[in-house]
Amino acid sequence: MNMLLYKAWIETRVRFFAGLIAVTIVCIFYLQQHAWLVKMWAHELADSKGYHGAWMPLGINHYSWYLWHYLYDNYLQQVWALFALLFAFGGLIRERSSGTVLFSLGLPVSRRQWLFSRLAVALLEALSVACFAVVVVVIGSRVIHQDYSLTQLILHTLLMVGAGVFLLAIGNLCYSLAPGNYTSLLVTLIVLGVPYLLLQNYMQNERDLNKTTWLQYLDVGHAMAGPWQITWTSFPWIALFVAWGLTGLCLSITAFYGDRVDY
Amino acid sequence: MAHVIETQQLKKSYGTHEAVRGLDLSVSEGAVCAFLGQNGAGKSSTIKMLLGMVHPTSGKGRIFGHSISNEAESLIIRQKVAFVAEDKRLYDYMTVAELIRFTRAFFPTWDERFEQELLDRFELPLDRKVRQLSKGMRTKLALLLGFARGCKLLILDEPTEGLDPVAIEDVLQIVVSLAAQGTTIFFSSHQIGEVEQVADHVLMINRGQLVLDASMDEVKERYKHIQAVFPEPVEERDFRLPGIEKARIEGRTVTLVASDHLDSILEHVRMLKAGSIDVLPLTLKEVFLEKVKVRS
Numbered sequence: 381m382n383m384l385l386y387k388a389w390i391e392t393r394v395r396f397f398a399g400l401i402a403v404t405i406v407c408i409f410y411l412q413q414h415a416w417l418v419k420m421w422a423h424e425l426a427d428s429k430g431y432h433g434a435w436m437p438l439g440i441n442h443y444s445w446y447l448w449h450y451l452y453d454n455y456l457q458q459v460w461a462l463f464a465l466l467f468a469f470g471g472l473i474r475e476r477s478s479g480t481v482l483f484s485l486g487l488p489v490s491r492r493q494w495l496f497s498r499l500a501v502a503l504l505e506a507l508s509v510a511c512f513a514v515v516v517v518v519i520g521s522r523v524i525h526q527d528y529s530l531t532q533l534i535l536h537t538l539l540m541v542g543a544g545v546f547l548l549a550i551g552n553l554c555y556s557l558a559p560g561n562y563t564s565l566l567v568t569l570i571v572l573g574v575p576y577l578l579l580q581n582y583m584q585n586e587r588d589l590n591k592t593t594w595l596q597y598l599d600v601g602h603a604m605a606g607p608w609q610i611t612w613t614s615f616p617w618i619a620l621f622v623a624w625g626l627t628g629l630c631l632s633i634t635a636f637y638g639d640r641v642d643y
Numbered sequence: 644m645a646h647v648i649e650t651q652q653l654k655k656s657y658g659t660h661e662a663v664r665g666l667d668l669s670v671s672e673g674a675v676c677a678f679l680g681q682n683g684a685g686k687s688s689t690i691k692m693l694l695g696m697v698h699p700t701s702g703k704g705r706i707f708g709h710s711i712s713n714e715a716e717s718l719i720i721r722q723k724v725a726f727v728a729e730d731k732r733l734y735d736y737m738t739v740a741e742l743i744r745f746t747r748a749f750f751p752t753w754d755e756r757f758e759q760e761l762l763d764r765f766e767l768p769l770d771r772k773v774r775q776l777s778k779g780m781r782t783k784l785a786l787l788l789g790f791a792r793g794c795k796l797l798i799l800d801e802p803t804e805g806l807d808p809v810a811i812e813d814v815l816q817i818v819v820s821l822a823a824q825g826t827t828i829f830f831s832s833h834q835i836g837e838v839e840q841v842a843d844h845v846l847m848i849n850r851g852q853l854v855l856d857a858s859m860d861e862v863k864e865r866y867k868h869i870q871a872v873f874p875e876p877v878e879e880r881d882f883r884l885p886g887i888e889k890a891r892i893e894g895r896t897v898t899l900v901a902s903d904h905l906d907s908i909l910e911h912v913r914m915l916k917a918g919s920i921d922v923l924p925l926t927l928k929e930v931f932l933e934k935v936k937v938r939s
Contacts, residue, residue: 382748383745383748383749386745387734387745390736390737391736478732479730479732480732480733480734481696482691482696482726482728482730483728483732483733483734483785483788485694485695485696486694486721486725486726486727486728487721487746487749488718488719488721488722488749488750489718489721489749490714490718491714639714640698642657642691642696642697642698643691643696643697
């Protein structure tokens with residue numbers, strides 16, 4: 381089993397380091413922008429003709445809200461989701477294109493072991509990238525002299541990864557079903573990325589209008605972000621359980637399909 | 644002698660194309676069994692079915708008594724079988740040493756002394772990435788990864804493809820020495836000369852069906868070329884007898900390929916008042932060509 385993990389790690393390590401660099405850039409950019417944005421919002425609020433967003437006082441007065449809004453509710457989450465999909469790319473079906481699948485299947489390893497070892501590495505990498513973002517925020521916040529709640533950061537990280545496992549599972553399923561090698565990567569990014577972003581925006585508008593719809597349970601982005609002040613009781617448990625249920629379904633389909641493929 | 648590989652009415656269809664059509668074969672323990680056939684005859688599909696890479700459409704197969712159709716049993720099969728695929732592509736991002744370490748981890752019976760011996764013999768550079776190896780070197784590495792597993796059964800799909808004559812000779816010697824130690828070898832090849840050199844049993848497949856299952860001695864014993872010259876012209880229908888695979892008539896000269904009943908065929912030829920009769924042995928290549936041509 382260790383060797384399967386080792387192989388998956390070697391195959392994805394470049395993506396992993398790229399992920400670390402990407403989250404570092406996103407976090408540093410928004411930490412660096414904090415002072416300027418707060419100043420701009422204060423200026424807008426002071427101006428009677430300026431834009432008065434209901435969230436602006438939160439952004440000005442609560443650094444934790446700022447971190448949540450820009451990182452966990454938006455850009456860090458999106459970058460993390462992109463890399464989660466990239467980490468899940470690979471496996472036996474992809475090895476068919478590279479011609480190594482017969483060597484892999486000649487080893488005494490079941491197809492499910494191949495699948496789950498790869499997904500385990502993808503999950504660990506995704507978790508590590510999310511934790512690394514916490515480290516960057518901790519150091520960056522110290523540099524810009526801002527206070528924050530470390531517990532909140534950790535809870536948001538756990539929620540982002542906890543709900544985001546669905547992306548790993550559905551990403552791997554799409555790669556398994558789509559033909560071609562890099563075509564399947566592109567198709568998956570489009571097929572999953574577009575609804576993810578559109579649904580996020582649509583649901584945000586619905587929430588602003590105080591409307592509720594069953595689609596909220598499929599809004600993975602919202603589930604990954606959670607409320608800005610998060611506690612165990614305010615955790616979006618239903619959305620989380622829906623995400624886990626769909627994750628289980630995707631993994632079952634991938635495993636079922638993978639067992640039946642002829643190489 | 645116990646059978647290591649057994650199949651019963653094994654079939655594989657890809658859509659409407661039947662790649663393997665009711666294959667009944669068996670390979671005895673300790674044999675060096677060659678699996679011959681044209682491209683697309685169904686050799687690779689059969690091997691892949693034996694190793695669980697392709698699912699049979701119908702029929703049964705067993706290796707060491709374990710069913711090839713059951714995932715759990717297929718796993719046990721792959722612990723006992725070393726397989727080297729026709730397309731010897733390996734993880735090109737690993738170095739030779741990494742790939743050996745990776746493969747070794749799955750086989751408790753791995754023979755490290757043999758691994759070292761093969762590394763020296765094949766002159767494989769441990770620190771070089773697989774993608775930097777030539778095709779021949781990659782083939783040698785794939786064979787090392789198969790040979791050193793210490794398995795009781797070695798399945799090789801075109802093992803010498805891409806090797807130079809010296810390396811081919813090396814590989815054949817290794818195959819013979821492994822067989823001498825009791826390893827069963829089941830290999831497919833298009834190089835009939837190699838097959839004659841090392842195999843003691845031949846299975847021939849054509850269009851998904853077994854057309855020959857015999858020991859090398861039997862092939863040499865049974866398959867004969869009979870050339871007879873007759874005083875009067877004869878017709879093809881005069882030679883429709885059991886055991887005659889093919890009859891070619893040129894004027895008063897008749898050339899027959901016999902696979903069985905040699906004595907009765909010769910008696911029949913004499914009865915037709917042949918002036919001269921020559922009986923010559925057939926090479927395996929000739930047998931192969933006859934078997935494939937007759938049925939194609």
